[in-house]
Each structure stands twice: as C-alpha cells, then as structure tokens.
Amino acid sequence: MSIILNYLKEQQEAITETLFKLTESESPSIKKVLVDRCGEVLREEFEQLIGGTVEVIEKTEVGNQYKFTYGEGDETNQVLVIGHMDTVWDEGALPIRKEGNILYGPGVFDMKGGLTITLWAIKALKENNVKLNKKITFLVTTDEEIGSEHSKEIILEEAQKSSVVFIPESSIAPDGAVKTERKGAGQFSMKIEGISAHAGINAWDGASAIEELAYQILDLKKLANRQEGISINVGTVSGGTRVNVIAKEAAADIDVRITKKAQAQALVKKIMDRPSFIEGTRIEINGKIERYPLERTDAVIQLYKDLKEIAASHGYELGEGSSGGASDGNFTAWLGIPTIDGLGPVGDGAHSDHEHVDLTNLPYRAALLAEIILKYAVH
Numbered sequence: 001m002s003i004i005l006n007y008l009k010e011q012q013e014a015i016t017e018t019l020f021k022l023t024e025s026e027s028p029s030i031k032k033v034l035v036d037r038c039g040e041v042l043r044e045e046f047e048q049l050i051g052g053t054v055e056v057i058e059k060t061e062v063g064n065q066y067k068f069t070y071g072e073g074d075e076t077n078q079v080l081v082i083g084h085m086d087t088v089w090d091e092g093a094l095p096i097r098k099e100g101n102i103l104y105g106p107g108v109f110d111m112k113g114g115l116t117i118t119l120w121a122i123k124a125l126k127e128n129n130v131k132l133n134k135k136i137t138f139l140v141t142t143d144e145e146i147g148s149e150h151s152k153e154i155i156l157e158e159a160q161k162s163s164v165v166f167i168p169e170s171s172i173a174p175d176g177a178v179k180t181e182r183k184g185a186g187q188f189s190m191k192i193e194g195i196s197a198h199a200g201i202n203a204w205d206g207a208s209a210i211e212e213l214a215y216q217i218l219d220l221k222k223l224a225n226r227q228e229g230i231s232i233n234v235g236t237v238s239g240g241t242r243v244n245v246i247a248k249e250a251a252a253d254i255d256v257r258i259t260k261k262a263q264a265q266a267l268v269k270k271i272m273d274r275p276s277f278i279e280g281t282r283i284e285i286n287g288k289i290e291r292y293p294l295e296r297t298d299a300v301i302q303l304y305k306d307l308k309e310i311a312a313s314h315g316y317e318l319g320e321g322s323s324g325g326a327s328d329g330n331f332t333a334w335l336g337i338p339t340i341d342g343l344g345p346v347g348d349g350a351h352s353d354h355e356h357v358d359l360t361n362l363p364y365r366a367a368l369l370a371e372i373i374l375k376y377a378v379h
C-alpha cells in the first residue's frame with residue numbers, strides 16, 4: 001500500500017474542508033473583488049498546509065494571480081502545475097449542498113477540486129519527507145473561463161522553465177479519465193457589407209448582406225471535418241433593419257476547433273480568404289486560433305502510462321480521453337512541453353447546475369497527482 005495514499009486517506013475530512021472553503025469563497029471571473037478574496041483563502045491554505053514561497057501577481061482587470069513554489073531546484077527545470085480559481089458562476093447562482101459523498105457547488109469540479117487536490121498532493125509529499133530534485137511550481141490564474149488573456153504570458157513563461165506540466169482540471173465523467181488530448185480553439189467575426197435598396201421599387205439594385213451571409217455560412221461549414229477533428233460553428237448571426245429593405249449589413253461569430261497544430265495554418269487561410277458570392281457585397285473577417293491543441297504525442301502517452309501504473313498500484317483502472325474544450329494546458333502543449341490534463345477530481349457537470357465532485361475519491365486523486373509529481377521531480 002502506498003504511504004502517500006494512506007496518509008491522504010487519513011486526511012479525508014481535512015481535504016473536504018479545504019474544498020468547502022475554496023468553494024464557499026465564490027469567484028466569478030468578472031468580479032475581481034470576489035476572486036481576490038478567494039485568492040486570499042487559497043494563499044492561507046497553502047501557507048498553513050505547506051508553507052513554501054508565495055508570489056502574488058497583481059492584476060488590475062481580473063483577480064490577482066498566484067505563484068506558489070515548494071522545494072528547491074534548477075530554475076529552468078521545474079515541475080509545473082497550473083490551475084485557475086475563477087468560475088463561470090455568478091455569486092449566489094448555484095447553492096452549495098452535500099448529499100452523502102457528493103458535493104454540489106459553483107466551481108467545485110471546475111476547478112476548486114483540482115486546486116484542493118494540488119494543495120494536498122504537495123502537502124502529502126512534504127509530510128512524508130519525500131526528497132525531490134526539482135522545484136514544484138503551482139501557478140493559479142484567475143481568467144481561464146474568459147480566455148486567459150491576462151495570464152497567457154505568465155503561463156508561457158513558467159512553462160518554458162518546466163520539464164513537465166500537470167493540469168488538475170476536471171476529469172472526464174463519470175469515472176475520472178484523464179485528458180490526453182484537447183482541441184485547439186479560435187474565434188472569428190465576419191462582417192458583410194451589402195448595398196441597401198427598396199425591396200419593391202428597386203430590388204435589383206441592391207446586394208443583400210444577409211443573402212451573402214447565408215452563402216458564407218454554408219461555405220464555412222464545408223471546412224468542418226469530423227474525421228480530422230475540425231469543427232466549425234456559426235454561433236450568432238445578425239443583420240438587416242426592416243423586412244422591406246435589402247440588407248446593407250450582416251454579421252456572424254464563428255467558433256473553430258482543431259485537433260492538430262498542423263491544421264491551423266491552412267484552415268485559417270481558408271476562413272480569412274473569402275470571396276463573396278453576391279456581386280456588390282464586401283466581406284471583412286477578423287480573428288485567430290487563440291489556443292493550439294493539446295496533442296496526444298508520445299510524451300503525453302508516456303505520462304498517461306505512468307499515471308495508469310500509479311492508479312493500478314492504488315487498485316483502480318485509470319482511463320484516458322479527449323476534450324473538445326480548451327484549457328491553459330493548450331498553451332503549454334503549444335510550446336512542446338509534455339502536458340497532461342484532467343487530473344482533477346472525479347465528478348461531473350462542469351458549467352452546469354449539477355456540477356459536483358465525489359468526495360470519497362479526493363484522496364485517490366491527490367495521491368495520483370502526488371506520485372506523478374514525485375516520479376517526474378526525482379530525476
């Protein structure tokens with residue numbers, strides 16, 4: 001039996017307590033005051049449980065971010081864990097409730113459970129006097145749910161100093177499989193300008209922006225490829241002013257997902273270079289692929305095998321899977337740093353009102369993270 005797992009099982013109540021505290025301190029991405037308060041709770045937990053070094057990265061538009069470090073080692077060869085404390089929930093929108101071993105609440109699965117697991121994984125290494133040869137950096141951001149614009153830079157900077165990156169984001173429901181693949185994502189906006197005209201008197205003088213948009217939507221959809229893992233969604237459309245006016249303007253927002261970095265360039269070119277179908281209309285497109293995919297490379301497969309082995313030694317089977325959503329792991333994978341995601345708790349319902357975590361599994365998930373950190377921080 002693993003000493004680390006044993007220790008963490010004994011701490012079941014204390015681990016649950018940490019998760020409660022972090023969840024109670026609600027932290028919608030867009031409310032800096034609340035996110036800052038949650039950051040203070042997190043900092044207190046880190047200082048009380050672990051007591052390593054804390055660096056606050058002050059932010060003006062979003063919540064302050066934190067860099068916690070534990071242990072010593074080469075500045076350029078650390079083990080990096082990345083999490084976010086912001087959630088998609090407005091304050092009071094989702095009540096916290098416990099039913100048996102299940103805890104429901106805002107961000108409990110995405111990803112306060114993951115923050116809890118990380119704190120306790122490091123705590124377990126410390127309590128068991130495990131000798132590490134690498135420094136562990138735990139970076140906690142505050143704008144993941146709104147695109148990571150204010151944290152991308154520090155994520156890339158820290159990733160560059162790391163040999164491996166662990167992301168304790170929510171796992172794959174229902175049994176906690178880890179994520180060995182994440183799609184890359186981008187957003188584009190399309191504006192079409194046509195020529196307005198009276199729909200009755202001089203219909204043939206106009207050029208309808210709405211009709212052009214309809215053609216464009218169908219044409220864009222042809223770029224999607226299920227087998228290749230490329231999806232395109234026109235999520236919003238707008239246009240026109242009156243039913244009897246040929247529309248001068250129309251617009252659409254487009255969401256694009258890719259599975260391989262190599263797909264990006266050609267696809268973006270096809271999205272941007274859009275000839276119009278209707279004479280007299282003009283198209284303007286802006287946007288880019290914001291997050292590159294986390295690809296299932298050999299290094300990622302190796303990380304998964306190592307995790308699977310640890311899980312087996314704890315008496316259960318660990319699965320793997322892919323996710324259509326992007327996370328901060330997409331940034332680190334983009335730099336080519338081996339990254340594995342979905343190491344968070346077992347649960348379900350991220351971003352939905354049945355968001356929950358299975359509390360009995362927390363010690364197992366913390367032990368899994370502790371032992372994979374150990375494996376990579378020793379050599």
Ligand SMILES: [Zn+2]
Nearest residue numbers: 110111144169
């Ligand atoms: Zn998340």
